Amino acid sequence: MGQVILSDTLPQTCPGSHQDWQWDFFQTYFAPFVFAVVSALLLPVQLWFLKRRNQQPQNEEPDYEAYQHDRKAIFTWKTVRLTVSVVLTVLAVTTALSPADGECSSRDYIYATLLAVLSLFRRRIQSVANFHLVTLLLVTFGTQAWKYLVPFALSDQDLNELSCDWPIWLHLVLLVFVAVVVPLCIPRLYVPLDPKSPSTPNPEQTASLISLITYTYLDPVVFAAYRASKLEYDQLPPLADYDHATVLRQHALDALDPIENSRNKKRHVFWGLMQIFWREYSLMGFLAIIKVTMELSGPLGIRFLLKYMENPSEPGYLRPWVWVIWLFLGPVIGSLVMQWYLFLTSTCLVRAEAIITQAIFEHSLRLRMTSEVPGKASGTSDVASERTVAEGGEACVSHTPEGSESTAVAAGTDSTGTKGNEPVDDSESNLIGKINNLMSTDLGNIVEGRDFLFLVTYVPFEIVCSAILLYWILGWSAVVGMISMALFFPLPRKVAQLVNGIQEEKMKRADARVQNITEVMSVIRMVKLFGWENKTKAQVEEKREAELYWYKKKRILVLANLVTNYTLPMIVMMITFACHTLVFKQKLDASMVFSSISIFEILRNHLNLMFTEITIAIQAKVSLDRVDDFLKNAKLLDGYSKNNEPLSVEPTSPQPSGIGFRDATFTWTKQLGSTPNATRNFKLVIDQELLFHRGKINMVVGPTGCGKTSLLLALLGEMHFTPSSSDSWFGLPKEGGVAYAAQEAWVLNETIRNNILFGLEYDQDRYNKGKS
Numbered sequence: 001m002g003q004v005i006l007s008d009t010l011p012q013t014c015p016g017s018h019q020d021w022q023w024d025f026f027q028t029y030f031a032p033f034v035f036a037v038v039s040a041l042l043l044p045v046q047l048w049f050l051k052r053r054n055q056q057p058q059n060e061e062p063d064y065e066a067y068q069h070d071r072k073a074i075f076t077w078k079t080v081r082l083t084v085s086v087v088l089t090v091l092a093v094t095t096a097l098s099p100a101d102g103e104c105s106s107r108d109y110i111y112a113t114l115l116a117v118l119s120l121f122r123r124r125i126q127s128v129a130n131f132h133l134v135t136l137l138l139v140t141f142g143t144q145a146w147k148y149l150v151p152f153a154l155s156d157q158d159l160n161e162l163s164c165d166w167p168i169w170l171h172l173v174l175l176v177f178v179a180v181v182v183p184l185c186i187p188r189l190y191v192p193l194d195p196k197s198p199s200t201p202n203p204e205q206t207a208s209l210i211s212l213i214t215y216t217y218l219d220p221v222v223f224a225a226y227r228a229s230k231l232e233y234d235q236l237p238p239l240a241d242y243d244h245a246t247v248l249r250q251h252a253l254d255a256l257d258p259i260e261n262s263r264n265k266k267r268h269v270f271w272g273l274m275q276i277f278w279r280e281y282s283l284m285g286f287l288a289i290i291k292v293t294m295e296l297s298g299p300l301g302i303r304f305l306l307k308y309m310e311n312p313s314e315p316g317y318l319r320p321w322v323w324v325i326w327l328f329l330g331p332v333i334g335s336l337v338m339q340w341y342l343f344l345t346s347t348c349l350v351r352a353e354a355i356i357t358q359a360i361f362e363h364s365l366r367l368r369m370t371s372e373v374p375g376k377a378s379g380t381s382d383v384a385s386e387r388t389v390a391e392g393g394e395a396c397v398s399h400t401p402e403g404s405e406s407t408a409v410a411a412g413t414d415s416t417g418t419k420g421n422e423p424v425d426d427s428e429s430n431l432i433g434k435i436n437n438l439m440s441t442d443l444g445n446i447v448e449g450r451d452f453l454f455l456v457t458y459v460p461f462e463i464v465c466s467a468i469l470l471y472w473i474l475g476w477s478a479v480v481g482m483i484s485m486a487l488f489f490p491l492p493r494k495v496a497q498l499v500n501g502i503q504e505e506k507m508k509r510a511d512a513r514v515q516n517i518t519e520v521m522s523v524i525r526m527v528k529l530f531g532w533e534n535k536t537k538a539q540v541e542e543k544r545e546a547e548l549y550w551y552k553k554k555r556i557l558v559l560a561n562l563v564t565n566y567t568l569p570m571i572v573m574m575i576t577f578a579c580h581t582l583v584f585k586q587k588l589d590a591s592m593v594f595s596s597i598s599i600f601e602i603l604r605n606h607l608n609l610m611f612t613e614i615t616i617a618i619q620a621k622v623s624l625d626r627v628d629d630f631l632k633n634a635k636l637l638d639g640y641s642k643n644n645e646p647l648s649v650e651p652t653s654p655q656p657s658g659i660g661f662r663d664a665t666f667t668w669t670k671q672l673g674s675t676p677n678a679t680r681n682f683k684l685v686i687d688q689e690l691l692f693h694r695g696k697i698n699m700v701v702g703p704t705g706c707g708k709t710s711l712l713l714a715l716l717g718e719m720h721f722t723p724s725s726s727d728s729w730f731g732l733p734k735e736g737g738v739a740y741a742a743q744e745a746w747v748l749n750e751t752i753r754n755n756i757l758f759g760l761e762y763d764q765d766r767y768n769k770g771k772s
Helices: 021-055 071-094 099-121 123-148 166-185 209-214 216-227 245-255 262-266 269-276 278-295 297-310 320-364 386-391 431-474 476-488 490-522 524-529 533-583 590-633 708-716 752-757 764-771
Strands: 406-410 660-667 684-691 697-701 720-723 729-731
Touching (some): 021 099, 021 123, 071 099, 099 123, 123 166, 166 209, 209 216, 209 320, 245 269, 269 278, 269 320, 278 320, 278 431, 297 320, 320 431, 431 490, 431 533, 476 490, 490 533, 524 533, 533 590, 660 708, 684 708, 697 708, 752 764
Parallel strands (some): 406 697
Antiparallel strands (some): 660 684, 660 720, 660 729
């Protein structure tokens, strides 16, 4: 029986695509085969690590059935993908031109079918198997598109020889569906951060990729707001679990707070933020590069289309319709990429605001009260006793015997300490104003500088690509233009340095102004009662004028920066065209002029963006430095300060519930004489033992300025403790919480006469005696 050759009965491939069968086999099947082998080797290793991690008690495996939303839709899409994978396997065998083709392609699709089965039924390995499957199908689609679709775009190929049979087109359509459409449209699996307490997922967490890109997952909220006159709070989508303030603090504060992590003391707070958002900024850098590529597609399309119109006999490497489509797809893809970039930056903005706010608030609770006014006199710091007057400067506080229903502690008065001769360090002045500015102006400047990546990747990559394209279009005249642009760069750099210095001075004046306003608002009733409005207004206006002086200088420099930004690209373009025509004696045709003008316009816009972002980045840098200085250099309580010398004794009460002191000495500063303020250079000395009684009224009595408030602040730990003997201690159990209400001056919001009468009937004689 003779052998029958059936090759003529098989569907034919595109005959003009490739001539060498061996090279055709290599480029069509090598990449998918290599990836399938690598995937088959990596998949067991990943599953082993996943199983090992889930065996640890802190990594409890989530119940996917309990958390999975849209399970029917996800199961349907995966079932369709499995079916299409089986069909592709059958097509790979039946439409192959040779046994080798069928064997190689069928192996890839059989492995893809196996991965589709694993992603459908095995819940523990769904994400791993799905990633391998999608990547394998994308690689396969890329190789098939290169073989069958790319030749149609090449101008040196004959379209009559590129006809393909219907099995090839069916294979390509199914491959596009399973490799592109399904991954874009399938809903994502929701896995909560905490499996023990899952929350209702936000639509952002379960939306498909195409829905995320086009924001269609927000359509229900948009239409609900359109139909209703008022959108209720419960109609808004729930907050995603990874955006809760508790979760943000748990995962992010450790990278910023120098108290919780001592490593943060040696690095700038900027690097802590980058540690938190490194994934987002890595993706944004990649998106910036894609955006640059899409923007330059316009000048390229214009260049090749005009060249084809000038000389249709030389169409170039690609057909004209490719550039027409590219002129449309380039801006569309660039717009989608830019919108996703803005979405990521907005996400980082909101999270950074919450994290920095939390860090500043928590650190503010650790600050020493004396940090606010290191150079001012304080009425609460003059502590002395009658014995101190005779003995020369040390305060002694005594107490009555135990057992009475109320304890009265008496203190004398004295002004102790010597005036220091060292200069005052005013770096911690205006602390309240500084904290307010950190929470408002500085925080706003920091989040405004979130687009600093434009200066690192976007603009530099754009300038380099534009320079390369200009050199390709105009030759050496483009080099002259780039050199002239480089010569102009020191000018905006100098402006940026001036803006940096002025911004620092402006923020110092703003701190002083906010501090002054805060102090005035805290005693506004007294200001109105004593008629100090004009004097207070003059003080505020004086500080505001000082701030406006530096603000005006900053705005002038910003205006100069904008003018430079607008004129610099125009000058560079004029120099480039002049050199091309007058120096190098070259002609300018339509394809050169319009494409180069487009590039110069892009270059001008990006230089404008660069100079604008430089100003914003400088403001953000100054604010980050202020936050960094606040977190690292502010004066802290002894319990949080790591620089304190170890005490010879532990300041712990022998009685766990004891409240009081024994042989304790307290000071406002670490070293006496370190400040020129005499009221700050003193000692609060408590001889023997002083106890406060639980469940009873304890009174600390004495004239104004004798040290009553200092005694309470020392008990709270606001003063530096120095033991006077081996059994010295002080204690205040705080397990049940502590409340401290400071004395504040107050007046009624009434006339002076009503404040004096205080609700009593008016008696002219008594009223006159009261005023006198």
